[in-house]
């Protein structure tokens with residue numbers, strides 16, 4: 034299993050552990066992460082969740098092979114369940130971005146509460162380059178964080194950005210040396226074990242609630258286009274180019 038879970042000192046950890054494929058996320062892995070979130074939600078001893086990856090890689094995003102062979106087609110797909118579960122999750126979520134965070138690797142950070150990035154992290158949302166559109170509410174939330182012009186760089190051009198830029202725009206809390214980011218994030222997550230859980234939960238809800246309906250609406254609009262585009266000819270060319278390790282050619286579209 035490429036998702037490892039553990040519970041220690043009040044923290045439910047979700048480790049993405051598929052380094053041979055740069056932590057690309059398959060439907061099984063999304064399902065396992067949704068299950069882990071459900072378990073943490075139901076466990077009174079779990080006061081916070083900690084997401085992390087492997088040295089040098091948080092996640093390279095959705096597994097591109099899965100995009101081709103098992104594209105998510107409805108809200109029951111494991112990826113949809115994961116996105117919904119994280120969006121609605123009522124305990125604090127901390128992320129240690131141990132390296133590159135591509136696609137959902139970046140957009141899921143919008144739904145975490147505290148984000149610590151390694152000084153080697155590179156974030157990117159290359160949805161357009163794949164013939165797709167942004168997901169997980171990022172078409173709404175990235176522009177709210179950065180303003181339209183910066184968001185257009187990240188979403189229309191897919192320009193990667195550093196951990197420092199993620200901190201500057203409010204997507205992350207701090208940049209740490211790669212060797213320290215996980216321990217630091219874990220220590221922060223463990224602080225929730227010393228805080229009153231009801232007040233933490235109510236405060237998170239108050240902070241998230243005002244935008245929730247808008248995020249759900251953005252996700253519904255994104256999902257309709259994303260699922261249609263997954264089966265489209267632009268995505269087919271992008272995926273084929275990825276497998277053939279060549280640049281895609283969109284000149285004929």
Ligand code: COA
Nearest residue numbers: 053054055057093094095096097098133135136137159160
């Ligand atoms: N889906 C499926 N396989 C992936 C993957 C993904 N998202 N990301 C990496 N891999 C695989 C590669 O195909 C390669 O497999 P192989 O060894 O069988 O050829 C292996 O992981 C190593 O990847 P590689 O590209 O050689 O590593 P790198 O260090 O040069 O680059 C990344 C790392 C993350 C920058 C690069 O792999 C990448 O850009 N991946 C795709 C990211 C992406 O577009 N994700 C979808 C977002 S919606």
